[in-house]
Amino acid sequence: MTETDFLAYVQAGGQVEAGDWMPDEYRARLVKFVEMHANSELMGVLPEREWILRAPTLQRKLALTAKVQDEVGHAQLIYRVVEDLGKPRSQCLDDLLAGRAKFHNVFHYPTRSWGDVGVIAWLVDAAAIVSQKALLKCSYAPYARIMKKICWEESFHILHGRDVVLAMVTGTDEQRELVQEALDRWWGPLMQFHGTPIPRDDDQMYVWRIKSQGNEEARQQFLESYVPQVWELGLTLPDPKLRRGDDGVWEYTEPDWDELRTVVTGHGPRTLERLELRRRFLEQEAWVREAVA
Ligand SMILES: [Fe+2]
Numbered sequence: 001m002t003e004t005d006f007l008a009y010v011q012a013g014g015q016v017e018a019g020d021w022m023p024d025e026y027r028a029r030l031v032k033f034v035e036m037h038a039n040s041e042l043m044g045v046l047p048e049r050e051w052i053l054r055a056p057t058l059q060r061k062l063a064l065t066a067k068v069q070d071e072v073g074h075a076q077l078i079y080r081v082v083e084d085l086g087k088p089r090s091q092c093l094d095d096l097l098a099g100r101a102k103f104h105n106v107f108h109y110p111t112r113s114w115g116d117v118g119v120i121a122w123l124v125d126a127a128a129i130v131s132q133k134a135l136l137k138c139s140y141a142p143y144a145r146i147m148k149k150i151c152w153e154e155s156f157h158i159l160h161g162r163d164v165v166l167a168m169v170t171g172t173d174e175q176r177e178l179v180q181e182a183l184d185r186w187w188g189p190l191m192q193f194h195g196t197p198i199p200r201d202d203d204q205m206y207v208w209r210i211k212s213q214g215n216e217e218a219r220q221q222f223l224e225s226y227v228p229q230v231w232e233l234g235l236t237l238p239d240p241k242l243r244r245g246d247d248g249v250w251e252y253t254e255p256d257w258d259e260l261r262t263v264v265t266g267h268g269p270r271t272l273e274r275l276e277l278r279r280r281f282l283e284q285e286a287w288v289r290e291a292v293a
């Protein structure tokens, strides 16, 4: 099989398995993409972890703990996929801690109140599930397969987040204000989440059918599904231009792409602290890994 044949095969909806031949470029792009996903699941638990001890009730504590465990489990599953493609997990972690590998923009920001817990579980997970659902059709079959389990769990996280938000917006004025304030801070990063609106045919991830949709399609889907829900709760979004056009296409203020670039290259407001925490735990628990090995 040549690279041209391979490209035609995946573009026609064909899938490949771990042992199949694949072009070097495809493998390299796949590793980078899947590794970033795994890193994001792993780093994504840190902002939420900060709130386990501060959860307002036992039920909320249990739900948040379960969500955090799910996300760590996602990281484990996805690092396995990367390992099958030839990059050991220890190397992924080394690259992550050394700042050589990326993780999603939304996990570089601080959390300031319990309102953040609701907004993250509801809307950050919602933005993520839009991308992850599109990976169910990924040309790399092992990745597409594990996405089924992951998407199922993510949809549960969204319900948990929505429940936290609902409880707060129907509570005291102060509680409602905490959600609104969190939403105002998270909206920028959420709008940047799916990336710059490059046409999908110029996006190598789409060309190789690692992703099955373009960035803008994903953002539109997110807006279409969630903005009406946010408005329905009487909450506002900090973008005066945000509206659904007559053609069904959402219009919005251009997201801050410089901020996105700065943040994902490791210069976010909490990047260093979170990597430091991860490093400390890896060292602290080295004895467990040794004992198990
Ligand atoms: Fe996850």
Ligand SMILES: [Fe+2]
Binding pocket: 071, 125, 153, 154, 157
């Ligand atoms: Fe999740």
